[in-house]
Amino acid sequence: MTLALSGKDIARQIEKQFPGCVAESAAESLLVKAESLLEIAAYLKNTPGLDFDYLTAVSGVDYFDCFEVVYHLTSLKHNHSLVLKARCYSRDNPALPSVVGLWRAADFQEREIYDLLGISFEGHPNLKRIALWDGFEGHPLRKDFL
Amino acid sequence: MEIEEVYSSRELDKVEGRAINELIARSQQIIPDPDGWLDEELDRNILLTSVDAVLNWARRTSMWPVVCFPACCAFEFITTAASRFDISRFGMEIVRASPRHADLMITAGTLTWKMAPQVKRIYEQMAEPKWVIAMGACAISGGIFASSYSVVPGYNRIIPVDVYVPGCPPRPEALIHGIRMLHKKVSRASITTGGE
Numbered sequence: 001m002t003l004a005l006s007g008k009d010i011a012r013q014i015e016k017q018f019p020g021c022v023a024e025s026a027a028e029s030l031l032v033k034a035e036s037l038l039e040i041a042a043y044l045k046n047t048p049g050l051d052f053d054y055l056t057a058v059s060g061v062d063y064f065d066c067f068e069v070v071y072h073l074t075s076l077k078h079n080h081s082l083v084l085k086a087r088c089y090s091r092d093n094p095a096l097p098s099v100v101g102l103w104r105a106a107d108f109q110e111r112e113i114y115d116l117l118g119i120s121f122e123g124h125p126n127l128k129r130i131a132l133w134d135g136f137e138g139h140p141l142r143k144d145f146l
Numbered sequence: 147m148e149i150e151e152v153y154s155s156r157e158l159d160k161v162e163g164r165a166i167n168e169l170i171a172r173s174q175q176i177i178p179d180p181d182g183w184l185d186e187e188l189d190r191n192i193l194l195t196s197v198d199a200v201l202n203w204a205r206r207t208s209m210w211p212v213v214c215f216p217a218c219c220a221f222e223f224i225t226t227a228a229s230r231f232d233i234s235r236f237g238m239e240i241v242r243a244s245p246r247h248a249d250l251m252i253t254a255g256t257l258t259w260k261m262a263p264q265v266k267r268i269y270e271q272m273a274e275p276k277w278v279i280a281m282g283a284c285a286i287s288g289g290i291f292a293s294s295y296s297v298v299p300g301y302n303r304i305i306p307v308d309v310y311v312p313g314c315p316p317r318p319e320a321l322i323h324g325i326r327m328l329h330k331k332v333s334r335a336s337i338t339t340g341g342e
């Protein structure tokens with residue numbers, strides 16, 4: 001079985017490298033500040049011993065006061081996994097950096113989140129609607145849609 | 147005793163014998179064949195019927211469905227097509243990937259607005275005469291997704307539908323019933339009036 005790494009352990013490791021960048025950590029996940037998401041993601045991917053070379057899923061959640069994007073990371077090399085999260089607090093223009101540059105798998109999934117929740121992923125090479133059509137009004141997975 | 151006298155088997159035999167002899171007497175001539183004036187060659191090769199009857203027979207016994215299976219109802223269609231329910235009994239076993247070879251669209255599944263232009267185009271590419279069976283609640287009205295932001299509330303918004311088969315999904319028997327209803331509809335068509 002894939003070993004789910006504790007968010008707390010990884011947080012301690014990251015804090016040494018990037019002080020003040022972890023917002024919250026728990027046994028099952030790790031919430032980082034949006035502005036340092038890219039750096040931390042790159043660190044998780046490229047650091048020997050962590051080697052998160054595989055992005056299993058990206059999903060978006062609407063919590064009303066903020067949007068949260070959840071990255072499920074896996075290392076095929078070490079057979080361990082981690083749940084990484086980031087939040088954006090704007091409802092009118094929510095934005096997060098895109099991780100397509102690190103994991104190509106994020107391409108369609110970030111487009112889907114953009115389509116259904118309206119979060120822009122800065123640096124995405126082809127950010128446009130994927131499931132709905134161009135010209136559709138609104139983002140139907142938002143809790144205040146309808 | 148008396149009864150046996152009158153209705154004895156001998157008495158019945160006599161009645162029967164008389165009837166047979168009378169029939170023989172009346173049946174000395176051959177009943178003429180109405181086609182008797184035709185020579186043998188013509189006799190064997192001409193069959194009289196109406197153009198409508200032949201055309202409608204041909205159309206309804208070789209209806210080829212086009213591929214239009216966007217959701218779960220497709221599985222009931224697949225069962226209908228496979229060996230247990232076997233629509234080849236109706237000359238329908240060839241499901242065409244090309245709309246130009248097909249006469250019938252069985253719309254088995256939920257249709258989204260994003261997919262709708264493609265379905266409409268496939269319908270328009272089918273050669274006349276063509277028919278549509280709306281299979282399942284989604285095809286009829288959008289079903290459980292009727293009020294969704296992305297689902298077409300019934301195929302009849304984009305293409306004309308001939309037969310509606312309710313169910314979520316309809317069982318193969320129901321679909322076959324719908325196919326038989328369509329056959330009836332086709333049998334009533336006429337080339338002189340154009341429609342039914």
Ligand code: SF4
Nearest residue numbers: 218219282283284314
């Ligand atoms: S009618 Fe029911 S079974 Fe058929 S496509 Fe809709 S949801 Fe699926």
